[in-house]
Amino acid sequence: MLYTLTPEQAAVRDSAAAVARKISETIIDIDRQTGHSKEWWDAIHLLEKEGMLKLHMPKELGGGGHGLFTVVLAEEEIAKVDGGFANIVSHEACSYLIFTNARDAALRDDCLKRMQEGVLTCIAITEPNTGADLARMQTEARRDGDGWIINGHKRVASLAAAAGMYLVFAITDRSKGTKGISAFLIHGDTPGIRAGEVDDVMGYRQLPPADVFLKDVRVPGVQLLGEEGGGLKIFAQALNVGRLGGGTQALGIAQGAFDLALARAKERNTFGKPLIEHQVLQFKLAEMQTHIETSRAFVYQVAQWMDTLDDITTAEVGKYCAMVKSHCSDMALKVTIEAVQMFGAYGNYRSNHVERLLRDAKVTQLVDGPNELMKMRIGHALARNG
Numbered sequence: 001m002l003y004t005l006t007p008e009q010a011a012v013r014d015s016a017a018a019v020a021r022k023i024s025e026t027i028i029d030i031d032r033q034t035g036h037s038k039e040w041w042d043a044i045h046l047l048e049k050e051g052m053l054k055l056h057m058p059k060e061l062g063g064g065g066h067g068l069f070t071v072v073l074a075e076e077e078i079a080k081v082d083g084g085f086a087n088i089v090s091h092e093a094c095s096y097l098i099f100t101n102a103r104d105a106a107l108r109d110d111c112l113k114r115m116q117e118g119v120l121t122c123i124a125i126t127e128p129n130t131g132a133d134l135a136r137m138q139t140e141a142r143r144d145g146d147g148w149i150i151n152g153h154k155r156v157a158s159l160a161a162a163a164g165m166y167l168v169f170a171i172t173d174r175s176k177g178t179k180g181i182s183a184f185l186i187h188g189d190t191p192g193i194r195a196g197e198v199d200d201v202m203g204y205r206q207l208p209p210a211d212v213f214l215k216d217v218r219v220p221g222v223q224l225l226g227e228e229g230g231g232l233k234i235f236a237q238a239l240n241v242g243r244l245g246g247g248t249q250a251l252g253i254a255q256g257a258f259d260l261a262l263a264r265a266k267e268r269n270t271f272g273k274p275l276i277e278h279q280v281l282q283f284k285l286a287e288m289q290t291h292i293e294t295s296r297a298f299v300y301q302v303a304q305w306m307d308t309l310d311d312i313t314t315a316e317v318g319k320y321c322a323m324v325k326s327h328c329s330d331m332a333l334k335v336t337i338e339a340v341q342m343f344g345a346y347g348n349y350r351s352n353h354v355e356r357l358l359r360d361a362k363v364t365q366l367v368d369g370p371n372e373l374m375k376m377r378i379g380h381a382l383a384r385n386g
Contacts, residue, residue, distance in 0.1 A: 079252025
């Protein structure tokens with residue numbers, strides 16, 4: 001092993017690997033269904049039971065008390081089997097970070113209690129006509145006495161149809177652009193908020209998105225998270241963790257696909273010898289593993305560095321998280337394409353795990369901001385600070 005883990009880190013990694021093996025028994029059937037099947041919920045309950053959905057939450061609040069590096073280890077193991085379920089681990093870590101911005105102690109404690117009980121959270125920020133251009137956000141929150149009335153339409157909201165809590169970002173002062181965006185907590189049973197039908201997507205099918213519709217949703221003033229107009233600052237903390245997670249998931253997907261390809265190359269004979277004894281395939285496998293290992297070194301280093309920082313919202317952190325996400329997702333797509341090729345025509349079969357990992361790999365280039373946006377983020381950081 002190139003990396004030294006503490007006994008606690010190794011235990012979390014091994015526990016995540018065991019969870020992944022259990023999920024793998026039904027993952028093909030889950031993947032073929034749209035939405036939240038019984039098997040999907042069984043997997044969610046397993047993740048919750050083993051503490052995977054609250055790894056980053058402090059122990060005194062009922063969580064695992066683990067740093068980001070340990071969260072990365074768990075995500076990577078689960079992503080070897082499925083990127084969507086691995087993303088849910090990252091998603092809940094991001095939700096915890098947003099909940100810490102609750103100004104009302106009772107609200108914060110209630111949110112954390114719900115998380116401990118396995119209630120899922122939907123982070124609703126993207127809209128049909130805005131995407132990454134958040135200055136054009138249409139969802140609005142207007143003051144109403146001591147509370148707020150929110151109206152809008154969110155799109156591509158992960159876990160929307162299964163969530164019990166919604167983190168909604170809305171414009172509270174349009175004249176201020178992105179500095180006029182605020183964050184609100186809305187409970188799932190609040191009148192006026194509803195999720196649409198689960199979208200039928202190509203990859204990350206275990207992280208099913210849906211629309212979120214808000215019509216005259218009234219929330220008390222205490223459910224404004226942080227300060228009015230501070231929504232993007234709150235989101236930045238979670239977004240950097242999410243992009244680190246996106247790179248980690250890509251890493252795990254690539255490793256899972258490589259493992260399948262390597263096993264195939266050893267067991268499949270052609271022209272009188274195993275595939276792996278053909279030099280052209282040896283070269284492919286060598287390149288795949290080299291790409292994976294160099295990416296792993298990058299992910300681990302950034303995660304360990306972030307664990308030493310008091311502030312993970314800086315431009316420097318954002319730059320490296322964007323690098324991790326874009327680099328690893330590009331790598332994962334290349335590796336999984338080669339892994340599918342290793343299976344020949346059988347790589348096209350839905351019963352082959354590698355086919356699903358290829359679809360998940362493509363999605364890693366799209367979620368948490370497309371890679372073009374990541375390169376813009378990196379370029380802007382270089383222009384400002386070098």
